[in-house]
Amino acid sequence: MREGSDSDLAGAPDAGAPVRVGVLSFHNSKETKAIVNAVHALGHEPVWLGEENTRSSIEAARLQFDPAVDVVVNRLLTTKAAHPLEDLGIATSYAATHPVLNPATVVVRTMHKYGAAATLTAAGIPVPDAYLAFTTRTINEGNHLTAEKAVHKSVIGTNGARMKLIDGDDTVSPYVAGRRAFIQEFIDTKTARPFDVRAYVVGGTLIGAMKRFAPSDEWRTNVSIGGAVADFTADLPEEAANLSLAAADVLDLDYAGVDLLCRDDTWYVLEVNATAGFKGFFEATGISPAPSIAALAIERGGGNVTPERVRSLATELDDSVPECKPSLDPEPTEPETVGYTKRVTVSGGDQSIDVIAKSDTGAERTSIDFDVAAAIGAGPILDTVRIRSGSQAGRKKRPLVEIQLQIGNRWQTVTASVENRSHMDYPVLRGRDVLEGYTVDVTKREREE
Structure with a gap:
């Protein structure tokens, strides 16, 4: 340490x-x-x-x-x-x-990669050259980076997502996947296998460092895309260690993963991560x-x-489920009985509406009508599922969305399928995914006016 x-x-x-x-x-x-x-x-x-x-x-x-x-x-x-x-x-x-x-103020300063680089530069900490502009014309006309290669990346993002290696004179967009982007000098380590270094700083102390090696036929080193890792704690040069500590200090981070690159014996801070992962770091260093x-x-x-x-x-990464993990849907304090039909509140996050729902213990999944999904702002679509629809042959594909459903005084979060239920009596069907823990009394029905 x-x-x-x-x-x-x-x-x-x-x-x-x-x-x-x-x-x-x-x-x-x-x-x-x-x-x-x-x-x-x-x-x-x-x-x-x-x-x-x-x-x-x-x-x-x-x-x-x-x-x-x-x-x-x-x-x-x-x-x-x-x-x-x-x-x-x-x-x-x-x-x-x-x-x-x-x-939050510190995280905002750090999560914007160009903004963080600007803060580090103003403090005298070396970072790769970079260029930021906001229109297609200005990002291409004003780029004066002298490196033969550059990295086109979003100003906010993790795990190397959507980063692209470009030639210095390539035409680029001011956006990556809908987010503002910038161009950063590509620092070639001139090794057979590209690598960078991640140092982890907590409370002004460097607790360890690892090398991250790019997968074959890849220049990015992120563990999330298959990068290999190796312990570098004992071999981290003093210059690199001091840069890591200084970068975390300048950005006022209590804990951070600091990514470093070396070219011609000079170290640069590539990025600083306020929520850097533990898994790859522990695999490499044996330090959590x-x-x-x-x-x-x-x-x-x-x-x-x-x-x-x-x-x-620190010699163990204990990521077992803690007892204090909050429950998505706490169990009711005592068993409840619900009727064959029941007035419920359905929410998609944007809006909540009251509808009469039908109980169906034969249905595995809760489903809602298209109009209900639209009214409550349900989305985004998480996945799709194929469900057999009544007596019709084959299976129909239906989108799945996460909704909140209140039955009595209890709220539940459920992944519901969305379908056209306009020809059915009830716009919401409660399946076994929400009825578990309830007793269904088919003789009880909501009064409908």
Whole structure:
């Protein structure tokens, strides 16, 4: 473990009241599970703050959060989220009254790759040359990069998605997959197999580094596309280590994966990732960043940890499902009975409407009418499924969308098929996927007026 400054992980032996560490995560990643499990293993109380269980209110000039926590670790994957700014607003709300690791303002500064490069450049940290413009004419007429090769990439994205290697004089678009794009100098490491280096920094300490090698016939090194990894912790040059620490410090990141490249004995910061993955890093180094992140959160929340315990836990990447993972649909406290027909509330996120739904224990999946799907703004389409339709021969393909369905006082999230039910009596059919845990009384029917 290389020290960049006085370590935030140094502390007295574990003592005092447990710190409630909230891990703010609207996804089911290995990293979220590992941090939650590390908090528990360090003797403190983890709280997974998910969409299913997190609430906030402002009442009588008082800001409250449920569940209550002492400190928050921001693990929102904003580059993949459907509503990134809305999600980051939640982290901003917590920051009003709580310590937050990687707060929203810092993540926004980092997630925009060109913006992050600009910040690093202004601080004197070397990055590859780059060019940004916003129209087809200006991005092609104003490009003065002298490198023979360049990388055309979106300003926001992860895992090397949609990046393209281009010749210096190729015509390019100011967009990649609908997102603004820029051109970045391609730094050739002049090796038989392209590679870069990822260093992981937590609390001003470099906890390890790995080399990432591109797959055959590929220049990108991302683990998500098949890149191989190897430990580089002991061999990381001091210049590269200092650049990693400086980059995280300039961007005010509490924890980060810093990607580096070397050309002619000079190191450059390629990218900085606020939500870098753990899996490839652990495979290469045998070091899990999760205990260090958990320890930093505990100390920010006023608790204590022992560095020896953190180092011991770091030898395992525990991404098992934690007990505190919020349930998508909590079980009812007591069995409920529903009728053959029942008035229910259906929501797609944009709107909610009340309709009468039919119960069908013979149907595996809930289905909704096209008009209901349109009215509630259901979407996007997650997949399709082929379903036999009554007495008609063959199977029909139907789109699948995620909806929320309220039966009585209980909300459930379900993946429903969408079909034309205009010729049927009821616009919603409740299948076994939502009826499990209920008793269906076919003699009971909703009063229809």
